[in-house]
Amino acid sequence: MSEPLRIGRPHERPAPPKAEDLNLHFSERAVQELEALKTHYPDLKACVLPCLWIAQREYGGFLSGEALAEVAFRLKRSYAEVEGVATFYSMYNVAHKPGRHKIEVCTCLTCSVCGGFRVWEYLKAKLGVENGQTTPDGVFTLEEVECLDACDRAPVIQVGDRYIGPVNEATLDALLAELRASEESSVVQMANEIVQVHLAASERA
Numbered sequence: 001m002s003e004p005l006r007i008g009r010p011h012e013r014p015a016p017p018k019a020e021d022l023n024l025h026f027s028e029r030a031v032q033e034l035e036a037l038k039t040h041y042p043d044l045k046a047c048v049l050p051c052l053w054i055a056q057r058e059y060g061g062f063l064s065g066e067a068l069a070e071v072a073f074r075l076k077r078s079y080a081e082v083e084g085v086a087t088f089y090s091m092y093n094v095a096h097k098p099g100r101h102k103i104e105v106c107t108c109l110t111c112s113v114c115g116g117f118r119v120w121e122y123l124k125a126k127l128g129v130e131n132g133q134t135t136p137d138g139v140f141t142l143e144e145v146e147c148l149d150a151c152d153r154a155p156v157i158q159v160g161d162r163y164i165g166p167v168n169e170a171t172l173d174a175l176l177a178e179l180r181a182s183e184e185s186s187v188v189q190m191a192n193e194i195v196q197v198h199l200a201a202s203e204r205a
């Protein structure tokens, strides 16, 4: 009989990073928000998701290794645990630093039937980037994504907290012009809004 899979006990897992090994970036406001959130969860582990949103805002929309290490340090978790959570959810930007606006294009079944790939090809050509790339001016990052759960608006795209659809070449041109001149719906703004929602939900609880 084979040996049962052995799951490491908490004291056997890697320790959290040490403060002296880190260059901490959280602002005073971020530290206060995190302290408020900590009081509304049963343990520090439950704070990983909201703390990642704080970090995504504080680090300019990107969860670099440094950002993940700071979250691990502040919540007394191992780096591996925080990295595992952050890389599981696609809304955390861990693969690359996004531009000011992240445009997510759904090419899943309903959207593809309704022209999702035409939208995808149009935006790639218009912006001159491939999947996951950012325009040279740092304004747009383009990503192809799975179903955004807004199939009734197919073909649909997501920018920040906005779902926009059905889109076509004309509406996309207008949207790009609007976003170029705007800080609204940016990756940093979206992270901040989610932090505020977490704080408000905690206060209601």
Ligand code: FES
Residues within 6 Å of the ligand: 106, 107, 108, 109, 110, 111, 112, 146, 147, 148, 149, 150, 151, 152, 154, 156
């Ligand atoms: S298939 Fe595109 S939102 Fe569902």
